[in-house]
Amino acid sequence: QKEVEQNSGPLSVPEGAIASLNCTYSDRVSQSFFWYRQYSGKSPELIMSIYSNGDKEDGRFTAQLNKASQYVSLLIRDSQPSDSATYLCAATNAGNMLTFGGGTRLMVKP
């Protein structure tokens, strides 16, 4: 079964630091990758998408993709307490369905 793996955490970082969230995927045909943020009790919210190798920056967020290593990461610069949430990584499979990882809980401490 094709999977997306994430460390469940919690990942604890101090306010103002860089938070690094990692994700690996097993389906080599995956072409599109997404990061979602989910606050406790709320639905997942799309924050980043990445389709090609390299980095993609959007404000304080940078997504990184390495298809050779089957590795996706999300960097959050200048982390704020409001960034505390669970971050879900997702990858498309051959049938254009999204497979989600279990999520990493991030805690940003003031």
Place this chain on the structure above:
Amino acid sequence: SQTIHQWPATLVQPVGSPLSLECTVEGTSNPNLYWYRQAAGRGLQLLFYSVGIGQISSEVPQNLSASRPQDRQFILSSKKLLLSDSGFYLCAWSLGDRDSPLHFGNGTRLTVT
């Protein structure tokens, strides 16, 4: 722009009672529609998806069913709820192509007592 509406936001139902959750999408035609469930502290479990009216694919065998009576309407139902049906139910839509993300509704928190 596209929006997705899901209701109710919370629901408390006794064991054995029926269930009907509804989801509608505005601003797009022929979207792919999805129902997910998320148990407390757990990941997302895909329950059903639909690529068109009347076309439903089930991912997990259980006492739930789904229907798509209109292009942008997706309904999740059960004839008799079980305690294990408690969870956070999420409706989502996508354009269905490889590069399209899912967009989630606000979810329904279901507690079966």
